[in-house]
Amino acid sequence: MTLEINLKSEITATQTGQRLDQTLADLYPDYSRTRIKEWIQSGWVYIDGIASTKPREKVLEGQLIAVEATLQEETAAKAQAIDLDIVYEDDHIIVINKQAGLVVHPGAGNQDGTLMNALLHHSPGIELVPRAGIVHRLDKDTTGLMVVAKTVEAQTHLVSALQAREITREYEAVVLGSIISGGTIDEPIDRHPTKRTHMAVVHNGKPAMTHYRVAEKFRAHTRLRLRLESGRTHQIRVHMAHIGHTLVGDPVYGGRPRPPKGVTPEFFEVYMGFKRQALHAIRLELAHPYTFEIMSWQAPVPEDMVTLTRALRKDTEDNPIVV
Structure with a gap:
């Protein structure tokens, strides 16, 4: 499946002397600089009817710039009928409440049965968008809200907004240990130096910041609300483990229950039966990529975390906290 792109603009006096790639990026901000560079190098950009393959070529006032490009299908993944909990959808975005156990992208050991496969079935035109429109991800066993772009323009806008920290993502988690008050963890994250499937706080890693506040205290656990300033792989799980408060049920960073x-x-059965990290993306807020309206959604805490919280609350009632 392909989509034809046809764009035309006339160079103004203020654009005279600019590089071709810079000018196109300014004219068409819905498309990434990488994609614009690919168009130029593929010979799909014309200056006064002549193809230009040099991104650095200077433009002049009065020149007519035309783009005649083709967007090819961006993924080889196959469409599959997988149930999705769709919270909101229009012509530009889809907001999904992801269930536990659903992998976001196909990969080693998960060639199908993923969110991407489900999106390709639900919205076939999304195959033209990089990564089937996925803007950010949640771990396989983390539940909650994700936004997906249905067009290249929407995805470009949302990715930029995410990088500019203009999208609010709030999470609910249950962690081991008693936390007295909220705080901020500002520690860089990268691949673990020896465990290549794990992430870790690493001195020269990528900047990562997590804010947290106490929502409820239990006898030996704490329910938290968290907000991300960045979006590193396993960020909340790694940051909480780093300060000694791993997530309940986390099979990677939490060790044995x-x-x-x-x-x-009864408590023992509930606690030992909780087999995933107790983490849920509860709230999402963003500016719509087309209307720029501020939109917000909340996803109720899933039943397994509700059951866990009730058990922790009952345990605390049976064993009051001594202050």
Whole structure:
């Protein structure tokens, strides 16, 4: 499947002397600089009817710039009928409440059955958008809100907004240990130096910042609300582990489950049966990429985390916190 792109503009006096790629980026901000460079180098950009393949070529007032490009299908993944919990959808974006167990991208060990496969089935035209419109990701067993772009223009806008920290992403989590008050973790993250499938706080890693506040205190656990300033892989899980408060059920960073002493059999069953990280993307707020209207969505905490929270609350009632 392909999509034809036809764009035309006349160079103004203020643009005279600019590079061709810079001028196109200014004229058509919905397309990335990388894509514009590809168009030029592919011979799809014309200056007064003559193809230009030099991104650095200078433009002059009065010249007619034309783009005649073709967007090819961006993914080889196949469409699959997979149920999605769609919170909102229009011609430009889809907001999804992702379920636990759903991988976002196909990869080693997950060639199909992913969110990308589901999106290709739900909205076939999305195959023309890089990564099937996926703007940001959630880990396989993290639940909650994600925004997906249905057009290249919407994706370019949302990616830029995400990088500029103009998209609000709030999470709910349950962590081990008692946290007295909220705070901010400002520690760089990158691949673990020896465990290549893990991430870690690394001195020369990429900047990462997580804000958190206490929502509820339990006997030996804390329910948190968190907000991301960046979007590194496993960021919340790594940051909380770094300060000694790993997420309940986290199979990678949390180690073996450690229920507190003196719990009831009912609590033990719930706690040991929680097999994923207790993390849910509860709120998403952004400016719509077409209307620029500020939009906000909330996804209810999933039933397994509700059950866990009730069990922790009951355990705290049975074993009051001594202050």
